Amino acid sequence: MSVTIFVPRDSAALSLGANEVADALVREAGSRQLDIQLVRNGSRGMLWLETMVEVATADGRIAYGPVTEDDVAGLFDAGLLNGGEHALRLGKTEELPWMKNQTRLTFARVGVTDPISLDDYSEHGGLAGLKKAVAMDPSAIVEAVVASGLRGRGGAGFPAGIKWRTVHGADADQKYVACNADEGDSGTFSDRMIMEGDPYLLLEGMAIAGLAVGATEGYIYLRSEYPDAHVVLTTAIQRARAAGWLGGDILGSGKAFDVHVRIGAGSYVCGEETAMLESLEGKRGIVRAKPPLPALEGLWGKPTVVNNVMTLAAVPFILDQGGEAYAAYGTGRSLGTLPYQLAGNIKQGGLVEVPLGVTIRELLYDFGGGSASGRPIRAIQVGGPLGAYLPESKFDTPADYESLAAAGGLLGHGGIVAFDDTVDMSKLARYAMEFCAIESCGKCTPCRIGSTRGVEVVDRLVEGKNRKKDEALLRDLCDTMTSASLCAMGGLTPLPVLSALDNFPEDFGKA
Amino acid sequence: MQSRSSSAEAATPDQLSAVDAVISRLATMRGACLPMMHAIQEELGFVPHEAIQRIADALNLSRADVHGVLTYYHDFRSVAPGCHVLKVCRAESCQAMGSDKLEDHLQQKYGVAMGETSADGEVTVEPIYCLGNCALSPAVMLDGKVQGRVSVERLDALLAKAKAAGGNS
Secondary structure, eight states: OOEEEEOOOSHHHHTTTHHHHHHHHHHHHHHTTOOEEEEOOOOOSOGGGOSOEEEEETTEEEEEOSOOGGGHHHHHHTTGGGTOOOTTEEEEGGGSHHHHTOOOSTTSSTTTSOTTOHHHHHHTTTTHHHHHHHTSOHHHHHHHHHHHTOBOTTTTOOBHHHHHHHHHHOOOSOOEEEEEEOOOSTTOOHHHHHHHHOHHHHHHHHHHHHHHHTOOEEEEEEOTTOHHHHHHHHHHHHHHHHTTSSBSSGGGSSOOBEEEEEEOOSOGGGGSHHHHHHHHTTSOOOOOOSSSOTTTSOGGGSOEEEEEHHHHHHHHHHHHHOHHHHHTSEETTEESEEEEEEEESOTTOEEEEEETTOBHHIIIIIITOSOSSSSOEEEEEESSTTSOEEEGGGTTSBOSHHHHHHTTOOOTTSEEEEEETTOOHHHHHHHHHHHHHHHOOSSSHHHHHHHHHHHHHHHHHHHTTTHHHHHHHHHHHHHHHHHHOSSHHHHHTHHHHHHHHHHOGGGSOOO | OOOOOOOOOOOOHHHHHHHHHHHHHHTTSTTOHHHHHHHHHHHHSSOOTHHHHHHHHHHTOOHHHHHHHHHHSTTOOSSOOOSEEEEEEOSHHHHHTTHHHHHHHHHHHHOOOTTOBOTTSSEEEEEESOOSOGGGOSOEEETTEEEOSOOHHHHHHHHHHHHHHOSOO
């Protein structure tokens, strides 16, 4: 009888040799005349255990990891196909603490199924949301998303349903859904893991958005740094069209929605929604002034829903189970779950989906297991390069929108980067300014010029010749950038800079 | 913004016909400027200077518009890279795991700094800001493939393997 073996095709797994492991498994099984069926699944999110190989046994799926090419023969010797004992055997996947302590709504299928299999998708609860949506009045779809309390997961946290309501109410001959897959924040990879691990979920979410607002075309703006995601998405779109999940007559409803993928070109600021729209139109990724809102004048001047991958991927659950079911998770105005991403100097890096409101400490230590180096975690950055640097004293802050804002930070895309006690925070403050100088679109002066001046002032501050004056100058410059920049690029760069200075003043050459 | 070399060699007839083929294939696509540049660079490894006028003509844009797009985005090159392209992540997560050591090592052992091509033309090193492999930092991308937990030793091994395998795919 054929035994099913799962080896992730997620690019994190590939980056540690998952393809080589898969090849070795097939080779070794062949030479031993064993019948295996290899499935390239998404990753379960325990990225420190990649390449994590799973075997389907009568007793459930058994995980082994981290497996390298060289371990494969030994695994077969140990009876891999029966879930045999081995130093790399982790146990039943579903019962591993990392998995058991999560609430996987968005990531329910990731790692479980073959990402590009239409059958796997529909057999594991996929399409349930879209099936309901095609039979619903568009405004009822919008209200379900409003009721869920879902907020934009890309960083800004704007209520998704309210945005949809605006587009729904706009009168136009053509509307669009634009999915922001320009996941540029360091420490974040949840969008990538969905696109590589459950692409139909994103397509389903986009189709529901299209039905809700009356858009017949969707665009995914995918960053060029994700070539593996591009391959999976392209395959998924072709198959979804062939199956009638996308196209002129979705699920036989007579309603049309199709999706196209466009590739970015290495510009961070194109993650800002108006710069992204410019780039989608084939132009330089220069930020637009708002108003007009993209909801009214977006892609090619038409009303456009612009949502991040995680936002759209949360929608199928909401349509299937109802807005209230989603809103039952979370805390205060931060409702639902969030796929948090643990990165940087962390022992157990990966993705954890739990209700909003989990504390940073729980994420870093209960899931993350502390630093990779074994040294104390001294600082973290939450929410990407525009997020604040927080010290250990703030680790008990719940990682939700309001609590993090109150602690002087932001949630952003839910990525947490850990640094141990060897970090020099002045270097990171300087880097924040440098990054802004490299990535600024150049449209507004505070960002374009301020970032370059910022690098110089941080350098002088660290030099320490005139600390008081330079610190006053840096704060003044940051004030200008915060208040007068056109978008979050210049407007939030002061956050990592000043939080580093305020929370770790000893690193700034105190005289 | 990154400085870019303005010295471009003249494109060969073969390169120009590749450019023309891409342009005619994508001419009817809406907002085709970036897709054209991506497709040209995928074929040739860079976007030759001559492509600017041709794209402008096809899309009814000014040369300034097209030049603006080409030079705005970090991905696009105006000169051919080395046989292998190594993109080293410089973002926070990789910094937390010592990506600066990789930069130093490339400079010391291969004599190549960020944005440069080694003297033997083997490898071009470019900075990149996040490959989305942040749980396995530091990360690099070598010839389009992401690599995780890249130590100095692993970097040497990856480069040696790439060189042994020959030119960029």
